[in-house]
Structures are given as C-alpha cells and as structure tokens.
Amino acid sequence: MKAVWATIWITIYTLFLAWFFFGPRAGARARSQPGGVQEIDVTVQGGYSPPRIVVRQGVPVRLRFRRLDTSSCAERVIFPDFNVSRVLPVGEVTTVEFTPDRDGTFTFTCGMGMYRGTLVVEAGGGGGSHAH
Numbered sequence: 001m002k003a004v005w006a007t008i009w010i011t012i013y014t015l016f017l018a019w020f021f022f023g024p025r026a027g028a029r030a031r032s033q034p035g036g037v038q039e040i041d042v043t044v045q046g047g048y049s050p051p052r053i054v055v056r057q058g059v060p061v062r063l064r065f066r067r068l069d070t071s072s073c074a075e076r077v078i079f080p081d082f083n084v085s086r087v088l089p090v091g092e093v094t095t096v097e098f099t100p101d102r103d104g105t106f107t108f109t110c111g112m113g114m115y116r117g118t119l120v121v122e123a124g125g126g127g128g129s130h131a132h
C-alpha cells in the first residue's frame, strides 16, 4: 500500500512540475520604462522566476537578477544568443542589459545549463517605422 501512495504522490508532483514549467505559456512581460528601456525583475532560486520573459525586439532590455540561491549552480547567467554572460553575487541584484536585435525564442541558462529560462523576443515594436 505504501508503494501505491508513493506512486500517487510522485504522479501528482510530476504533474505539478509539468504545469509549473510548461503551463503558463504567456510569460511575464517586461515593463517599459520612461527611458525607453524594458525592465523586469528575475529571482534566482532553484531556477528563474519568471521562467519566461516577453520583450520587444530592438528596445533595450534591463533584466534585474536577484540571486537568493546559494548553490554554485546559480553563480552565472548566460544568454548565448546575445553574447551575454554575468556573474550573479548571492543576495544582490545584478543588472543585465542588452538590446535584442532579432526576434524569436531564446534560452538563457546558468553556467552549467541546468537552470533554464526563456526569453521571447517579439518582432518589431522598435518604434518609428510603424508610427501612424
């Protein structure tokens, strides 16, 4: 009987994790600041929260990583598609800034590729070209 309960709990837990990581498809949208920067806070604690960040192409992005996780895994964050790599000191907020020059869905990870987040860059929105 114990094994049955264990199986049930593992199933529930697995479903929860699946929902947690793959469920909220929309993602968190970075807030546009007066200076023309889109900014968002990301918490590093056993992964990235929010795990999916939506930004606009051609507008500078400011990601404020707050690292709470003391494991060495969380030490670095890498955006391979944008040549960004930063060390994140524990307990501090580290600002990562770059301008996404292309649209698409990009992965960002910890130094070992275990923590994963998604950066969704929506095409256009750089202003100017679509002014009415």
Ligand SMILES: [Cu+2]
Residues within 6 Å of the ligand: 072, 073, 074, 110, 111, 112, 113, 114, 115
């Ligand atoms: Cu890692």
